[in-house]
Amino acid sequence: MFEKYEKTFSIGDASELTGVSQKKLRSWGGKCIPEPERIVCGERAYRRYTQDQINLIAKIKEYQEQGFTLKSAVQKATGETLSKMEVVNNA
Secondary structure (H helix, E strand, C coil): CCCCCCHHHHHHHHCCCCHHCCCHHHHHHHEEEEECCEEEECCEEEEEEEEEHHHHHHHHHHHHCCCCHHHHHHHHHHHCCCCCCCCCCCC
16 A cells, blocks of 8 residues: 655755764664665666664764764763674774
């Protein structure tokens, strides 16, 4: 019948909502946070972030501001160990 619609956000919106630069969001994609969905329009592909991803990014940023390394901030925000994820501390 009808699919449930989930609002998504552009990388610019995600950056504005979380205070994390677009450059850093691109770097984190697939490493620190799940890769955002890509919407293809012609020859371009646009990143679209879910509300859950926005919340996760905001938590990671908050923990980093408290002095956690990126790896520790991601672990704390997700409650997971990152043995399979590659995180660059200065990304």
